[in-house]
Amino acid sequence: MKILVIGGNSGTIGKCVANRFRKKHEVITAGRTSGDIQVDINDSESVRRMYESVSGLDAVVCCSGATKWAPFSTMSEDDIYVGIKSKLMGQVNLVRIGKDFVNQGASFTLTSGILADDPVYMSSNAAMVNGALHSFVKAVAPELQNGLRLNVVAPGLVENSAERLGDAFPGHIPVPMDKVAAGYVRSVEGMFTGEVIRIF
Ligand SMILES: NC(=O)c1ccc[n+]([C@@H]2O[C@H](COP(=O)([O-])OP(=O)(O)OC[C@H]3O[C@@H](n4cnc5c(N)ncnc54)[C@H](OP(=O)(O)O)[C@@H]3O)[C@@H](O)[C@H]2O)c1
Numbered sequence: 001m002k003i004l005v006i007g008g009n010s011g012t013i014g015k016c017v018a019n020r021f022r023k024k025h026e027v028i029t030a031g032r033t034s035g036d037i038q039v040d041i042n043d044s045e046s047v048r049r050m051y052e053s054v055s056g057l058d059a060v061v062c063c064s065g066a067t068k069w070a071p072f073s074t075m076s077e078d079d080i081y082v083g084i085k086s087k088l089m090g091q092v093n094l095v096r097i098g099k100d101f102v103n104q105g106a107s108f109t110l111t112s113g114i115l116a117d118d119p120v121y122m123s124s125n126a127a128m129v130n131g132a133l134h135s136f137v138k139a140v141a142p143e144l145q146n147g148l149r150l151n152v153v154a155p156g157l158v159e160n161s162a163e164r165l166g167d168a169f170p171g172h173i174p175v176p177m178d179k180v181a182a183g184y185v186r187s188v189e190g191m192f193t194g195e196v197i198r199i200f
Pocket residue numbers: 006007008009010011012013014030031032033034035039040041042063064065066067086087111112113114126154155156157158159161
């Protein structure tokens with residue numbers, strides 16, 4: 001398969017997912033500043049240009065998307081739009097625009113996270129956007145044509161982020177990177193669609 005991994009060159013999750021897929025597939029990486037292709041998922045025109053520049057994709061995997069971390073009491077409307085614009089609309093646009101470019105039977109795999117189910121202090125923006133992504137995938141997967149599939153992986157705090165983020169996730173047990181990557185493999189190489197793949 002020809003697989004595009006957004007965040008696959010420099011991202012904590014994306015790098016490990018790209019390396020896992022490289023064992024069996026052709027992998028193209030994309031990122032805002034790094035990777036084989038440059039794309040800003042926050043900008044739908046940039047997403048369209050990316051798809052125009054790469055043909056024959058069998059899978060699109062997104063391991064990217066920013067959110068705002070702050071106590072809810074301090075958040076402005078603009079702060080709340082950070083996650084809506086990037087992690088939610090960025091990934092929605094990857095599907096909305098990408099469906100007209102990818103191969104028949106291709107798959108889209110998005111990334112949400114455990115915070116949809118188990119939020120922590122200062123995670124309101126990430127939690128609400130993750131929940132929206134779960135609803136988006138369930139609602140849109142059955143509508144996709146041409147055998148296209150759509151799933152979302154919801155990882156827990158991943159092992160390679162535990163040192164940096166562990167204090168913000170009290171009591172969470174970091175998920176091994178090979179287990180995280182396996183969630184993406186299940187989506188891309190499996191046959192199901194409309195699933196939230198929880199990897200906690
Ligand atoms: N880390 C965790 O424990 C964890 C757990 C659950 C869910 N998640 C979610 O998983 C996703 C990835 O997390 P991560 O920790 O792997 O992030 P990360 O290490 O910060 O990596 C983010 C990747 O996305 C790319 N990127 C950033 N902004 C972009 C943009 N606007 N357009 C295109 N690419 C962009 C970066 O590429 P450049 O360097 O080229 O900009 C980088 O490769 C996030 O949505 C996060 O919420 C993370």
